[in-house]
Amino acid sequence: MRNFLLSCLTLLLLFHRSAAAQMYSTADPFAHTFSIVARDPATGEMAVAVQSHWFSVGTSVSWGEAGVGMVATQSFTNKSFGPRGLALLKSGKSAQQALDELLLNDEGRDVRQVAILDNQGRVATHTGKKCVDMAGHQQGNQFSVQANMMLNATVWPAMAKAYEQNARLPLAERVLAALDAAQAAGGDIRGRQSAALLVVRGTATEGPWADRLVDLRVEDHAAPLVELRRLLRLQRAYDHMNAGDLAVEKNDMPTAINEYQAAEKMFPQNLEMKYWHAITLANKQQVPAALALLRPIFKQEPNWRVLTQRLPKVGLLTVTDAELKQILAL
Template identity: 55%
Template sequence: MFSQTMFSQVYKKSEPFTHTYSIVARDSVTGDIGVAVQSHWFSVGSVVTYGKAGVGVVATQSLVNPSYGPKGLVLMEQGLSPQQALDALLANDSGEMYRQVAFLNTKGEVATHTGSSCIAEAGHKQGKNFSVQANMMLNNTVWQAMANAFEITKGTLSERMLAALKAAEGEKGDIRGKQSAAILIVKGEATGNSWEDVIMDLRVEDNDNPVNELERLMKIHKAYDFMNKGDLAMEEGDSKKAEALYLEAQKLFPENLEMQYWYAINLLNNKQFEKAHPILKSIFKQDNNWKTLTARLVTSKLLVISDAELEKVMKL
């Protein structure tokens, strides 16, 4: 146990009680790196998760010292290994016994620290290209279950990380319950354009079932990724590829009118009028504002069709 005097010396109001479970991981095929987390704490992603393409990712939790995120990334960017970077920060932290931190770099090297005064149940487990860590859990089986789930799950990095979070919940997770979750994935190699380096950055700030909600958002994210790739295929003149991608998006999110709408607009631009008309007719019936928008697209030259064809669309 610890004395109240000792606690007051190392705890600061700037260091929230983010007791939680998390994973840092690398995809050995794509090189992408990510960090995912769940906690009974509001907006956990704004406190725990940090990442930079071409450098690494960090999870800093328990009695959080947020500086471990940006400082750890700087040290790894300067060439220090995750262990060297973590050791350097721990050596200058009088509250290290309350910290739980995980670093991972683009090589898949990991370093993890679970302080001796982290609230039980607390622990971590490292594996090839990943580390899982948890504190203030109901059971001490959480981190092993997370590791197992990540290792045996097939799929993308985001799907494997989500499986680890689900496994933690399967072991009853945080003793206090659940509130927020987040996932951040960046490219293993930086492009030089920061806006292109983030593959996924999703947060659930406050929800009764944050991991389930995170899964829903990930599904929508995947659907919009299909949409974006479909738009690119249209720009390249490959209408068959574009249609296949648009339909994949709609399978994931069939109730989304916007996905249906832009698919139909691209069909119009590609002069596939007979295929576009019934889709637009259905959309306009549900919400006439999409018809108003269609005319405006012509003015902005985002929809290039003849006046006669536009008139047909407006009569749908």
């Protein structure tokens, strides 16, 4: 009896694989997941965010380009929908026209879930009739939420509600609020593993290096959304550091100090933020203030003192010999 049941199970698996082979490429992952694509009407920024019980979901589901749009391709994922969808948008097609063209000759359309957002905020969404329950999507003002293989059918409505209720937040934090709501409503029936967040400018500038405002991924984690939010907060802190450096270049020390302090307040255990703040103060002839910051840093990690010795050679520390000696004596 046991052998008979095993044989039946094997035949069923073979049938499933044979049928499914007509729907997807073996190179594409089964990214059953929940995601959001959205545009901020005030800034023009566009975002796509996703969480799944699948390794490195961001490398499969989320695609975007400044001044063009965003794509989320999931369920039995067709990765080509990302770059192809963006190319169609770039050619002048609307989100709906791009989606229609992608699905037209796709034999696996019934198992696909796809959302496209164009640079005007228009959205188009497709949930195939053979996506694994619970599956569905909901559109709103310049956004779409979509999910499949969820624990229940409240997930995507919860996402839409959270996104709409957090309009005061920056776009990155706003789409994360939608993901948090999805998880709180039950999320992926299999659990959690990875997440990703991509935010681009509404208008292209000199290149992707300047146009990708946020590009963060959590590849494998017990609580990927918690980690993703931590990474976003860390990026915000480093944004303050960069703003402080810019203020120093403009000789605006009050602004520089405020920016550095804002960064350090967000991550008080980060020695590097405090260190470069101190070096900047020393370079601006505020050595006593620099000494106060450097003393606990050197005590906690002596290698920062070694690094300090090397900075004058490359012009990153421009104090007098006497001041340098005072710094290294801490």
